[in-house]
Amino acid sequence: MIAPTAVLSLCADVRYRTVGEEMVLLSQARGEVMVLNPVAAFVVAAFDGATSLAAIASRVAEAFEVSAEEALADVVTFAARLVELSVAEVHGTDR
């Protein structure tokens, strides 16, 4: 499980483009493409190596009008999945 304080960045082999509100993301190492919906694209776009998952979740809650708890749970679960797929990596924590 990833802590809400974790700071993530995309792995170096990942290429992406934003088309409208969607994001297309390719893991060069795995040879796999993901098409992210607007919420997921919003989250990944915030993987700047400085912003914590908790801070990203706050922005998600505000932008997409969901509860802070729901946003945090979804962001952490989604981030963990991306780490598992070697698309993102934990860069550190904001503490």
Place this chain on the structure above:
Amino acid sequence: MRTYADFIARTWNENILHSVMLELTYRCDLACVYCYNDKAARGTPLSAAEYAALLAELASLQVMHLVLTGGEPLRHPDFFLIGGEARRLGFVIRIKSNGHSLSPATVARLRREIDPFVVDLSVHGATAATHDRQTRVPGSFQRLVTNVGLLREAGVRVKLNCTLTAWNEGEIEAIFALADSLQVPLSVNPTVSPRDDGDRTPLELAPSDEGLRRFYRFLAQRQRDREGEPALALPAEDGMPPVPVSKHCGAGSSSLTVDPFGNVYPCVQWRRPLGNLRERSIGEIWRSSAALRTVREITVQARATVAAALPEPAGVHFCPGLAEQLTGSPLAVYPQAARLARLANAGKGDPSDGDAAQVGG
């Protein structure tokens, strides 16, 4: 989550520029008998600065895939400069090369400075006799085999491409076996095209009916034998997206080709001029070219034309660009497409007589 095939269909339907091919140079260190390039084409090649500006604009347009081809792209004096800039701008880079000039040092530099997603290499036969006959360069087969190994050892993804010809059709099984032994995927194109200057001499090397039947039979059997194995190619990277689309192909709707002199075309096969980068930027051409609007309308019409004239999925063998080159009309079903459709579908209902798939794996 939407699939990538859904996304590709969106790029076709909504005219989202997703992939651009750059023909960096027509110079080449091989002399393939059926090469489609117009070696006599003249003009002022785009400079490194012009390529840098083009790449920056393509990145701002959110173009994802960049194909560096030629001729032999590594023969361009600024190949590593252009490729390195493309990497910095976050493109997914595919290099189409003959692989002849690669060396351990070049491969290391390729990996370090460009980090391509895949390098496509051309194979012309399963033996040196056939391969070197087509490339007209002795030793090119051995160089290719060696350099596939070099790339793989360096961690670079490799794919082989082969055009089926009258000279190599008798060893199609062995070509697949060669690719298997090298542990790389192979795509086979059953269509030999005229040269871009209109010269039809290459068509004399087109595969025979029996060669095509043999290819389709083998491909169908191979696909049955390998059912359930993971695909080695990107989903929807070749051919039709497996979702409903309004167009026959993505030429001019999700992709463009730029020649060494800045001329822009709908695709590598469809050489209808859309503009020149020294007169209009790629973004301006994409947004407001009347010729491009016409191309998009033609691809919609082509879908209906092909569906009426050729049975699915053999329609994948029809190309509006080739139709225009051979007949003057991008909507005319040319004899080669009809022949491929007939042979590919000859065994429908009889699994031993082949299928219509174009791409092997």
